[in-house]
Amino acid sequence: MSSPTASAAPAEPASVDTPALTMAGVSKIYGRDEQQVTALDEVDLTVASDEMVVLIGPSGSGKTTLLTVAGALLRATSGTVRVGDVDLGDLGDGKLSAFRRDRIGFVFQSVNLVPFLTARENLLAVRQFGGGRIDRAARERADQLLDELGLADRSKNLPSQLSGGQKQRVAIGRALMNDPDLVLIDEPTSALDSKLGQQVMELLHREIKQRGVAAIVVTHDERVIDFGDRTVEIVDGALQ
Amino acid sequence: MSIALKELFRQPRRFSAVTGAMTLLIVLLVVLGGFLDGLELSQTGAYRAHDGNVLVFDDTSERQLQRSRVPTTVADELSVQPGIAAVGSLDATFTVAGIADEAAGVDGRDELEDVALFGYDLATDVLPEPPTAGEAIVDEQLRRVADVEVGDIIEIGPSAEPVTIAAIVDDLTNGAPTVWVGVEEWRRLVALGNPSAVPPEGTAQILVVRPAATPAEAVTAVDGAGLGGVEAITVDEAIEALDVVQQQSSTFQGIISVTFIVVLLVVALFFALITLERVGLYAVFKALGARTGELLLGLSAQAVVISLVAIAVGFALSALFVSFLPPELPLRVEPARLGQIALGTIVTALLGSLFTARRILRIDPAEAIG
Numbered sequence: 001m002s003s004p005t006a007s008a009a010p011a012e013p014a015s016v017d018t019p020a021l022t023m024a025g026v027s028k029i030y031g032r033d034e035q036q037v038t039a040l041d042e043v044d045l046t047v048a049s050d051e052m053v054v055l056i057g058p059s060g061s062g063k064t065t066l067l068t069v070a071g072a073l074l075r076a077t078s079g080t081v082r083v084g085d086v087d088l089g090d091l092g093d094g095k096l097s098a099f100r101r102d103r104i105g106f107v108f109q110s111v112n113l114v115p116f117l118t119a120r121e122n123l124l125a126v127r128q129f130g131g132g133r134i135d136r137a138a139r140e141r142a143d144q145l146l147d148e149l150g151l152a153d154r155s156k157n158l159p160s161q162l163s164g165g166q167k168q169r170v171a172i173g174r175a176l177m178n179d180p181d182l183v184l185i186d187e188p189t190s191a192l193d194s195k196l197g198q199q200v201m202e203l204l205h206r207e208i209k210q211r212g213v214a215a216i217v218v219t220h221d222e223r224v225i226d227f228g229d230r231t232v233e234i235v236d237g238a239l240q
Numbered sequence: 241m242s243i244a245l246k247e248l249f250r251q252p253r254r255f256s257a258v259t260g261a262m263t264l265l266i267v268l269l270v271v272l273g274g275f276l277d278g279l280e281l282s283q284t285g286a287y288r289a290h291d292g293n294v295l296v297f298d299d300t301s302e303r304q305l306q307r308s309r310v311p312t313t314v315a316d317e318l319s320v321q322p323g324i325a326a327v328g329s330l331d332a333t334f335t336v337a338g339i340a341d342e343a344a345g346v347d348g349r350d351e352l353e354d355v356a357l358f359g360y361d362l363a364t365d366v367l368p369e370p371p372t373a374g375e376a377i378v379d380e381q382l383r384r385v386a387d388v389e390v391g392d393i394i395e396i397g398p399s400a401e402p403v404t405i406a407a408i409v410d411d412l413t414n415g416a417p418t419v420w421v422g423v424e425e426w427r428r429l430v431a432l433g434n435p436s437a438v439p440p441e442g443t444a445q446i447l448v449v450r451p452a453a454t455p456a457e458a459v460t461a462v463d464g465a466g467l468g469g470v471e472a473i474t475v476d477e478a479i480e481a482l483d484v485v486q487q488q489s490s491t492f493q494g495i496i497s498v499t500f501i502v503v504l505l506v507v508a509l510f511f512a513l514i515t516l517e518r519v520g521l522y523a524v525f526k527a528l529g530a531r532t533g534e535l536l537l538g539l540s541a542q543a544v545v546i547s548l549v550a551i552a553v554g555f556a557l558s559a560l561f562v563s564f565l566p567p568e569l570p571l572r573v574e575p576a577r578l579g580q581i582a583l584g585t586i587v588t589a590l591l592g593s594l595f596t597a598r599r600i601l602r603i604d605p606a607e608a609i610g
Contacts, residue, residue: 108608126528
């Protein structure tokens, strides 16, 4: 069994000077000929290693596509995407999976916790993928994260036994479990009421900043904008 | 894989339908296999009593005992061949037997039982040395149906020739319960009831060759003797040559094969449906770094565990079901057959679970977002 950081890319995180994300001239085009849709149009974006960028834009503007390309879930049609010092275009599909696991954290819009795993097991699950093993350090890391997220007493609860805010916090813990360089967060407050949304964003901001991790937050919620170091708007696939 | 197993153990109801269907199919497989083995064993007791020996048939007999006639001079010539320890005759006919004491009747019904009467020379692992004239060895099946014991007198053939039971051996049913006597006694008893059924003097129906080492070497020794007109085969080959065994075997094997195909389809359909349900979850797993192989391994692990549960419950239910069947039904549950069913079920379930490989391969991790 290899360690989670061994198989995809340099195990060392990018230095403080190296941007966590560099997108240069990135386009993503779906379909062919007359059916072509340009979801991303020559996007240039740099996110510093400890920066929290808020990405806003109307529906269908390309926010989600930018997130999936930055997160190595989709390949760009053209342009260069670098996460830390790794050019994603150099990685094959297998290495891309391992890269996502080791270097990128995701907080999905619909939370997407595994329904039959406890809160703690949801965090540990990311360590198991790619042939990884749950060792003592992993268990301690999960416990520490849950403690920081205020879920120490909920670690053995299934998602069905957690509130919406608690589920969101577990999802944040899962994203941070492998100590990623870049965390991609999709509409973190869309399913929460305003008070809970505020709490989750405060928590998210604190965790991201404490760890010096870069993050992109995609949102429609204007209240989220205040939590970012910078706000970027995307319209028709192009950054404004 | 451990994530998949956790799902199985924490959400067992989700898998109960497929486990139940597989359990019932396993019961069907056990019963079908039991009938196949029971029918085959009930037609081949005489051959199985000579397991480890070699049988020598007339080469025009198509390996059928009743059609075969082999000169006993062949036995004399073979007995001196290297690789052969001993040679004896084996003759058979179908007749009837009843209890001499009319007050007792046969099985309390005062009826005659059909029996297969064998004359033999050589003791085997199952059969002791041939009894003396006026004595017979009977098998367990006749003891059961006729309620006879050692020392009882049974009447053989239409002439009701009395013989005393000298020993009872394992069930050697050969189309009917069996009675075993010495070759000379057999000729005498058959001649009394049906003289035309007695082979000509100096001939036996088949010869039994006891190998000095292995049956294969004994077959080679017979073939190398250059006698002509005879064919030496193993007991298994003789059993396979029986028309009734071939027909029953092909029929039941066909049904068993179809049942395994049904198992395959049930498992494949179940995992196809469950994969459809899990597309979103698998997309999340892939987004988090899971490889397709890991997801398939998880499905396979679930299929194996489901199979093991179905096998355990299915075998237990089969034992219960069989215990309620009438004892005269030719059903025998053999450990080897159970092993085949267990292995076949696991392999089939594994294959069925992998039918979804293409679907899982095509799940796009980007589906986890948006």
